[in-house]
Amino acid sequence: MIKKTSKYTFGIDSFGxxxxxxxxxLTSYAEAIRLVTExxxxxxxxxxxxxxxxxxxxxxxxxxxxxxxxAGIATRTKNIKLASGVTVLSSDDPxxxxxxxxxxxALSGGRAQVILGRGSFTESFPxxxxxxxxxxxxxxxxxxxxxxxxxxxxxxxxxRTRAALKDADIFPKxxxxxxxxxxxxxxxxxxxIRAARYNFxxxxxxxxxxxxxxxxxxxxxxRASEEFGNTPHPIGIHSPGLIAETNEAAxxxxxxLFKQSFDKIGRTRGWAPWTPEHFDNEVxxxxxxxxxxxxxxxxxxxxxxxxxxxxxxxxxxxxxxxVSARKKMIELYANEVIPRVKELLGEK
Amino acid sequence: xxxxxGILGAGKLGLVLARLALKAGFKVNIAGSGSPDEIxxxxxxxxxxxxxxxxxxxxxxxDVIILALPLGKYKTIAVDGLDDKLVIDAMNYWWEVDGIxxxxxxxxxxxxxxxxxFLPTNRVVKAFSHMGYHxxxxxxxxxxxxxxxxxxxxxxxxxxxxxxxxFIDKFGFDPVYIGALQEGIRxxxxxxxxxxxxxxxxxxxxxxxFSDSDLGKRLA
Numbered sequence: 001m002i003k004k005t006s007k008y009t010f011g012i013d014s015f016g017x018x019x020x021x022x023x024x025x026l027t028s029y030a031e032a033i034r035l036v037t038e039x040x041x042x043x044x045x046x047x048x049x050x051x052x053x054x055x056x057x058x059x060x061x062x063x064x065x066x067x068x069x070x071a072g073i074a075t076r077t078k079n080i081k082l083a084s085g086v087t088v089l090s091s092d093d094p095x096x097x098x099x100x101x102x103x104x105x106a107l108s109g110g111r112a113q114v115i116l117g118r119g120s121f122t123e124s125f126p127x128x129x130x131x132x133x134x135x136x137x138x139x140x141x142x143x144x145x146x147x148x149x150x151x152x153x154x155x156x157x158x159x160r161t162r163a164a165l166k167d168a169d170i171f172p173k174x175x176x177x178x179x180x181x182x183x184x185x186x187x188x189x190x191x192x193i194r195a196a197r198y199n200f201x202x203x204x205x206x207x208x209x210x211x212x213x214x215x216x217x218x219x220x221x222x223r224a225s226e227e228f229g230n231t232p233h234p235i236g237i238h239s240p241g242l243i244a245e246t247n248e249a250a251x252x253x254x255x256x257l258f259k260q261s262f263d264k265i266g267r268t269r270g271w272a273p274w275t276p277e278h279f280d281n282e283v284x285x286x287x288x289x290x291x292x293x294x295x296x297x298x299x300x301x302x303x304x305x306x307x308x309x310x311x312x313x314x315x316x317x318x319x320x321x322x323v324s325a326r327k328k329m330i331e332l333y334a335n336e337v338i339p340r341v342k343e344l345l346g347e348k
Numbered sequence: 349x350x351x352x353x354g355i356l357g358a359g360k361l362g363l364v365l366a367r368l369a370l371k372a373g374f375k376v377n378i379a380g381s382g383s384p385d386e387i388x389x390x391x392x393x394x395x396x397x398x399x400x401x402x403x404x405x406x407x408x409x410x411d412v413i414i415l416a417l418p419l420g421k422y423k424t425i426a427v428d429g430l431d432d433k434l435v436i437d438a439m440n441y442w443w444e445v446d447g448i449x450x451x452x453x454x455x456x457x458x459x460x461x462x463x464x465x466f467l468p469t470n471r472v473v474k475a476f477s478h479m480g481y482h483x484x485x486x487x488x489x490x491x492x493x494x495x496x497x498x499x500x501x502x503x504x505x506x507x508x509x510x511x512x513x514x515f516i517d518k519f520g521f522d523p524v525y526i527g528a529l530q531e532g533i534r535x536x537x538x539x540x541x542x543x544x545x546x547x548x549x550x551x552x553x554x555x556x557x558f559s560d561s562d563l564g565k566r567l568a
Contacts, residue, residue: 122444132447187360189390209482220393227389267562269444270537272544272554281545285486 006347008304010338011050011313012043012330013085013238016063017261020320027323032062035323037072039316039330044077046334052085052115052238052313057123060264067100067112074108082108085203085238085313086117086184090138091124093162094146098170098179105174115203116143117184118191137161140194143183147198150179184238185217192217196224201233204307206287207240211303218308236311237303240318241289243296243332244325254290255279257319289314293336300337301344312341350434350515351375354410356403356425358387361438362416364481366395368488372518377410379403381421404428412515414476415439419459420446422466431468434508436515438476439463440537455566458533460502473503473512474532475523483545488520498522498548500541500555502532522548526555538563 014036018026027035040051051073053066063069070082082104087097097114105112118139125132141159148155152173158164183195184203195202202221204214218235225232242257244250259274266273282288287303289296300312314333317326342348353369355362358380369376376398380387384400391398403426407413412434415425419439437460441452452459460474476484478500489496499521503509513523526534535541540561541554558564 132444135445189358189363189387189394193390208480210486213482213485216394220390223393224389266543269442270440270539270542270563272540272542272561275544278545 006342007310008342008345008347009049009081009236009311010333010341011052011081011083011311012039012048012333013052013054013313013315014039014063014317015054015056015061015315016069017061017317017319017321019317019326020322022323026320029062033069035326036063036069037076039326040073040080041076042327043330043334044080046331048080048330048334048338050081050083050113050311050313052083052113054085055088055119055124056121057127058121060261067104070104070112071107074104074111077108077111080111081113081180082111083113083182084115086115086119086205088119088124089116089142089146090118090135091128091130092142094142094149095165095168095170097146098149099172102172102174102179105176105179106172110174110176113180113182115182115184116146116200117186117205120186120205120207134161143194143198146181147200150181152177182236187214187217189217189220192220193224196221196230196232197228199225199228199230199233201236203236203238203311203313204309205238206303208282208287210285211237211239211287212306214307234310235308236313237307237309238313238315239287239289239303240315241296242316242318242321243289243291243293243329243337245292245328245332247291247295250291250295251283253321253325254283254288254318257321258288258290261319293332293340296333297337297340297344301341304341304345350411350511352377352410352412354378354406354413355398355416356406356413357381357416357418358390358400359416359418361476361481361484362414363390363394364485365414365416365438365476366391366398367485368519370395370397371488372520374518375399377401377406379406381417381424402426407433412436412511415463418442418445419452420449422463425467427466427468432471433469434471434473434511435463435467435469436476436512437463437472437474437532440477440542442537455533455563458502458530459536460529460532464529471505471508472529473501473505473508474529474535475499475501475512475516476519477532478535478539478541478543479545480543487545490520491517496520496522496547498524498546498551500524500526500535500551502526502529502535504528524548524551533563533567534558536563538566540564 352375516523
C-alpha cells in the first residue's frame with residue numbers, strides 16, 4: 001500500500017480508449033467507460049492518489065463527459081482524487097463547469113479536481129459552435145470568469161464570449177469552500193504565466209521530447225507567481241506510459257499501440273508516421289514511460305527531479321491495449337513503480 | 349554576415365529558435381503578438397539573452413528575420429523595413445490553430461510563396477519548418493556528429509540560400525537544399541518529411557519517396 005503522508009501525488013490518466021477484449025474484439029464505447037470505472041476502483045484500492053479523465057470528442061476515445069464518469073467512480077471509491085484531464089474550458093461554460101464539478105465534489109466528499117485547459121485537440125470548437133479564430137479570447141475570458149466563480153460568492157462579470165452575469169450566485173457550494181482547480185499546459189509560455197496570474201497549480205502535459213526542457217517552464221511559473229504576489233503551487237506532469245513485467249515485453253506491446261494511435265492523430269495534422277527510431281528516442285530520452293517497473297520508476301523520478309514536480313499522472317491504456325494488460329499495468333504502477341519513485345526521490 | 353537574428357512569434361517554435369540562435373552566438377531580438385512586456389519575463393527565463401521588442405524594432409535591428417508566427421496571422425506582419433531583408437519562413441498551415449483556410453491549403457502554391465508575394469522583399473527562404481519544435485531543441489549537434497539531424501531549405505536566390513545554409517549549420521543541423529521556393533511544398537504538412545526528425549541521408553531518402561505521402565498523392 002502507498003503511504004498517505006507522502007508529499008508526492010501519483011495518478012493515472014485515461015481518455016477512455018477502446019480496449020481489446022479477451023476475444024480480440026474492441027470494447028464498445030459503453031464497455032470502455034465501464035472499464036475505466038472498474039480500473040478506477042482498483043486504483044483506489046491499491047492506493048493510487050488520483051485519476052484524471054480527459055475530455056475528447058473523437059472516435060478513438062469514449063470519454064467526452066469526464067465528470068459523468070467520475071461521478072460514477074465517486075460513489076464506489078474512498079480516497080482517490082477525481083480529476084478531469086483536461087476540461088476544455090474554451091468551448092464550455094464556466095458556470096456549468098463549476099456546477100458539474102461542485103456536484104462531483106459533493107458526491108465524492110471533496111475529491112473533485114478540475115484541470116482546465118485548452119486541450120490538444122480542437123474538435124470541440126465546431127461541435128459546440130465556437131470559432132477557432134476566438135481560441136485565445138475564449139480561454140482568456142472564461143478562465144477569468146471561472147476564477148471569480150471559485151470564490152463562491154455572487155458573481156458580476158461581463159465579456160464578449162458569454163452572457164454577462166450580475167450578482168449571480170452559483171450552486172452547489174462546496175463543503176471546503178474552494179473547488180480544487182489546476183491548469184493544464186502543453187508548452188505555451190503564455191499559458192504558464194496565466195496559471196501563475198490566477199494562482200492555479202500547474203499540470204504540464206509532456207507528450208514528447210526530453211522532459212528537462214520543461215524545467216524552464218517550472219521556473220517561469222515560480223517567477224511569474226512571485227511577480228503577481230502569489231505563492232507558487234507544486235507542479236505536476238502528465239505523460240503517457242506502458243508498464244509490463246520486463247522492458248522487452250513492454251516495448252513489444254507499446255510500439256504498435258503508440259504507433260497506431262499517434263499515426264492516426266498525426267495524419268489529420270499532416271505529421272509523418274512514427275518510425276522505430278522515433279519511438280526508441282521517446283522511450284530512451286523522451287516522454288514515453290515504457291518498460292519494466294524499475295525502468296519506468298527511474299524515468300519518472302528523473303523527470304520529477306529535473307522539473308521539480310510533486311505530481312506525476314501517467315496516461316495508461318493507450319490505444320487498443322488488452323484489458324488484462326491494462327489491469328496488470330495499474331497493479332505494477334501502484335505496487336512497484338510508485339514506491340520505487342518515492343524511494344528514488346528520497347522518501348522512504 | 350549575419351550577426352543578429354530577429355524572430356517574429358514568441359510561441360513554442362519562436363522560443364526554440366531563439367534558444368538555438370543564442371546558443372550559436374547570435375544576438376537575438378524577438379516579438380510576440382502583443383507588447384514586449386508580455387513576453388519579457390518568459391524570455392528572461394526560457395531564452396535568457398533574447399531581447400523582447402516590438403515587431404518594428406525587431407525588423408529594424410536584425411540582419412535576418414525568422415517568421416515563427418501562426419501562418420494564418422501572416423497579414424499581421426509589420427512589413428515596413430523588410431524591403432531588402434533576408435527572411436526565413438518557418439511557418440506551416442496548421443488548421444487546428446489557423447482554422448480551415450483553403451487559401452493556405454493550395455496544392456499549386458507553397459505557403460512560402462504566399463509569404464513571398466505578401467512581403468515587400470523577394471529574399472524569402474523556407475527553413476526550420478518541417479521538424480517538430482522539441483526535436484529541434486533536443487537535436488542540435490556540432491558538425492560531424494554521427495547523430496546530427498538535417499534541416500531542408502528551399503529558396504530562389506542562391507546567395508540567400510548559402511547564407512541560410514551556413515545559418516542552419518551554426519544552429520547545429522546539416523542543411524539540405526531541395527530547390528526553389530515552390531519546392532518548399534514538399535516540406536509542408538502531409539509530406540513524409542513533415543514532423544520527421546531525419547539525418548541528412550534519411551532526409552534525402554524521404555524526399556525520394558515524397559510521392560507516396562498524403563501530400564504527394566494530392567499533388568500527383
